[in-house]
Amino acid sequence: MDEQEDGWTAGDVAGIIANPFSAITFDPDLFGVHDPIIDEETWIQANTKLMQELGAEAYLRNLLVILKGDGPKTQDGAPFGYRR
Secondary structure: OOOOOOOOOHHHHHHHHHOHHHOOOOOOOOOOOOOOOOOHHHHHHHHHHHHHHHOHHHHHHHHHHHHOOOOOEOOOOOEOOOOO
8 A cells, every 4th residue: 555645554554553552551560651542442443443454364463563562653662652
């Protein structure tokens, strides 16, 4: 898919939506403290739709990329939507 005007690709957007960091507070011992940017139900609904659009295999591959820390980030290295 072509890059969007703002420089984000469809893959970047899918990565942001699929990132569970957006919806839940991880155990601080594992990751540190952060405030989720959306509620869990919204995250589930958005990811159900994304999984239907991408297919299960592509969705799971995308999720693994995110969980490994290889998803889209801001210039300071934080996941989009978060401050360090």
